[in-house]
Amino acid sequence: MDSPHQPVVVLSRALDQAGDALAAVRAEDLDKPTPCHGWTVRELADHLAAAPEHFLQMARGEEVDWTAGTGVEPSALTAHFRAHADDLIHHWHGQSDEQAAQADWQSAELGVHTWDLLRATGRTLPLDEEVAERGLAFMQQGLTDENRGGAFGPAVSVPDDASAYDRLVAFAGRDPRA
Template identity: 70%
Template sequence: MDTDIQPIVVLSRALDQAGDALASIRSDDWDKPTPCGDWSVRDLAAHLSATPGHFLQMARGEEVDWSAGPEGPEHDWVPRFRSDADDLIHHWHAQPADQAGQADWQSAELGVHTWDLVTALGRPLPLDDEVAERGLAFLQQGLTADNRGDAFGAPVEVAPDAGAYDRLAAFAGRDPRA
């Protein structure tokens, strides 16, 4: 496979698994707590559902309100997510090959929040280790104690042989053992 586009391929898989996690939400899940601060499944799902659209806004040079959720009722969130995800992948394929590596930060965002959602739902979904590995590598390059902000807690220590998603979640300040 052409390694120049591998970040885009991985981003596509990150979007697919996030969409699958969103589609697995049942009506009795909405008020469950998540590992993502004080967010409920509804709050997390709103954020995750809006993420591909926010990435597209950024790509167009628009200002993004990350606190804004998706428009419309909850049953419209997954189709909108998938549509925006397709548009995002098309956007990346239109970029010069030397820019593709920048897609890794989007995989990191999606990977962490997909793990948050799957964990909150308590139903296992298959997650792609390469999404977590690329996302973790990206975060480790630039996320420091000084720039973690409100979104990321201090890293949590995990066993050296922990799985890719446990390492990603732990680096993002989530405790995979909780």
């Protein structure tokens, strides 16, 4: 049975695995393409490293420029990410049970981009299936063919027995078999 703060527990694990994926990026990876159409590893890593800071800005009611990066060198992305990830988790622990349920969308964003980064760099790390399951459930509630915009391609068909991560990224428009 889920606790009311289970979304925050899962978000913490999503942040941990995203930080590990960022730490696995090497200088020779930075110009490689990613499953995020038109983005290099450098751009995706910077976007992922900026995510916790952007999530916090949004939580404080500030205007967020989702296209803005971290402004730090690639070698400092992991430290930047982890510092803001700690702040984000502290923020969520101070929220009501009802508000905590909203953390699943952040797990979705982190889960997809962690997978993207690992796929692009050819690295493998254990990925938490609950991050993908909760992220997918959140995305399925609101992401339609009409509102996918430029961030998400059309959903890709995968077998019913596909892993949670394959289902998550396929729903986000990535082909896990590519």
